[in-house]
Structures are given as structure tokens and as C-alpha cells.
Amino acid sequence: MTSHRTFRRSFDSIQDIFAFSAEVFASERIEPSLLPSVDLTLEELFTNMVKYTASTAAVRIDMTKVAGGVEVTLTDYDVGPFDVTQAPDADIDRPIEQREPGGLGLHLIRRLVDCVQYEYSAESRQSRITFRKTQAGATTSDRGTVAGSADAHD
Amino acid sequence: MLTIDFGPNGVVVIAGRLDAAQSPAAQAFLDQVDGTVTLDCIRLEYISSAGLGVLLKTQKRLMGSAGKLRLSGVNRHLQDIFVYSGFDKIFEIEPAP
Numbered sequence: 001m002t003s004h005r006t007f008r009r010s011f012d013s014i015q016d017i018f019a020f021s022a023e024v025f026a027s028e029r030i031e032p033s034l035l036p037s038v039d040l041t042l043e044e045l046f047t048n049m050v051k052y053t054a055s056t057a058a059v060r061i062d063m064t065k066v067a068g069g070v071e072v073t074l075t076d077y078d079v080g081p082f083d084v085t086q087a088p089d090a091d092i093d094r095p096i097e098q099r100e101p102g103g104l105g106l107h108l109i110r111r112l113v114d115c116v117q118y119e120y121s122a123e124s125r126q127s128r129i130t131f132r133k134t135q136a137g138a139t140t141s142d143r144g145t146v147a148g149s150a151d152a153h154d
Numbered sequence: 155m156l157t158i159d160f161g162p163n164g165v166v167v168i169a170g171r172l173d174a175a176q177s178p179a180a181q182a183f184l185d186q187v188d189g190t191v192t193l194d195c196i197r198l199e200y201i202s203s204a205g206l207g208v209l210l211k212t213q214k215r216l217m218g219s220a221g222k223l224r225l226s227g228v229n230r231h232l233q234d235i236f237v238y239s240g241f242d243k244i245f246e247i248e249p250a251p
Contacts, residue, residue, distance in 0.1 A: 039200065040202050044202060096213065096244040100210075104239050108235065
């Protein structure tokens with residue numbers, strides 16, 4: 001079953017988005033250990049929409065239980081194209097003197113979820129970002145195991 | 155929700171979720187600390203890139219005056235985030251027991 005809700009384009013909506021994801025995880029009995037990665041991905045994608053687009057339209061979020069996890073789609077209205085899957089990774093090997101806050105959001109989500117897809121319709125000026133998080137593609141901490149490097153999903 | 159305050163022995167205790175909405179309050183608190191500071195993360199459940207920015211900005215400021223920010227009680231999920239961000243190379247991180 002798919003659950004959906006729309007959220008005002010504001011940082012103040014983040015708590016409501018977290019409440020929505022927690023509600024869907026509970027009602028659909030989705031593995032709770034996947035929730036932090038899903039919340040982080042939702043926050044990063046949603047805050048990018050708030051920061052970098054001039055649209056005032058609300059953002060729609062759909063969540064669907066899939067085998068072993070969840071699939072989430074964010075739909076953004078009245079926006080130009082920006083393919084989040086093509087954004088470069090952050091250079092995390094720089095010394096601290098050369099690092100500045102920012103630029104880590106998309107870098108992180110590529111490592112936390114199984115896959116991210118981007119679609120854009122120029123006709124309707126609508127973008128859709130879909131990501132999937134499952135136990136099969138879970139990171140080390142999602143599985144609750146100890147030691148070893150976490151799986152990366154580039 | 156996020157709370158951040160001084161605990162015993164000058165340790166700073168942070169609890170809850172350090173997300174984009176809560177980061178300004180955390181930054182305002184950490185802007186007031188000096189020297190070498192331990193941030194007790196045992197009850198920190200969640201951090202996003204906005205929260206990472208708060209930690210990085212604080213670390214840069216403290217290191218500029220011979221201090222630093224140490225992170226203690228870091229859970230597995232947060233450890234993953236720190237490794238993916240390269241923060242394991244710029245912070246002293248003590249895992250949660």
C-alpha cells in the first residue's frame with residue numbers, strides 16, 4: 001500500500017516529514033533499523049528543494065512498502081531540472097583547513113540507500129526523485145553487525 | 155527535538171535529532187564553548203548534513219585556538235555517517251559501549 005502526504009516548502013516541515021515516515025514504518029511494519037537512513041535521505045532531498053528552487057508549491061512524498069524495505073518518491077512541482085544523481089561526490093579526503101560545511105547531503109544518500117532515480121518532465125515542470133532502501137542493501141549499522149566497513153552504494 | 159547543554163565535568167551533552175531545523179540552536183550553543191570539549195553523543199539519535207556542518211564549523215574554530223571537539227558515545231549509524239563524510243579523519247571518535 002502507498003501512503004502519501006504533501007508538505008509545505010519550509011525547514012519547519014522536517015519534523016512533520018519525520019512523523020510521517022515513522023507513522024508509515026509502524027503501520028506497514030517496515031524494518032525499523034532502516035528508518036534513520038530513510039529519514040536522512042528524505043531530509044537531504046527535501047531541504048535541497050527548499051534551498052535551491054524558487055517554487056512555492058508543496059512537495060509530495062509517497063512511501064510504499066516493498067520486499068524487505070521501502071520505496072519513497074518526492075515529487076516537486078513548478079521547478080527546473082536538477083538531476084541529483086549526477087551531482088559530484090564531496091572530497092572527503094581534504095584536510096580540515098580546506099573543508100567547509102555543506103556539500104555532503106547527496107554524497108551521503110548515495111551511500112545510504114540502495115538506489116536513487118531522477119525523472120523530470122519539462123512539459124509539467126515536475127521532478128520526481130525515487131529512492132529505495134531495503135535490508136538486502138542495508139549498511140553495516142542497519143544490519144546491526146559489528147566491525148567491518150559499511151557497504152557503499154555509488 | 156534536540157537538547158544540548160553542559161553535563162558533568164564540562165562535557166557537552168547532546169540528545170535527540172540534529173537535523174536542518176535544529177542545527178541553528180546547536181550552532182548557537184557550540185559557538186560559546188572553548189578549548190578541548192567532549193560532546194557526549196550517547197543520546198544523539200540522528201544527524202544530517204546540516205548537523206555535520208555544525209560539528210565541522212565548531213571543530214575548525216576550536217582547532218584554530220589549539221582546542222578541539224571530541225565525540226563520545228557514537229552509535230553505529232552515526233559512525234557510518236562520520237566515516238562516509240570523512241569525519242573519522244578530523245574528529246577523535248569514541249564509539250558507544
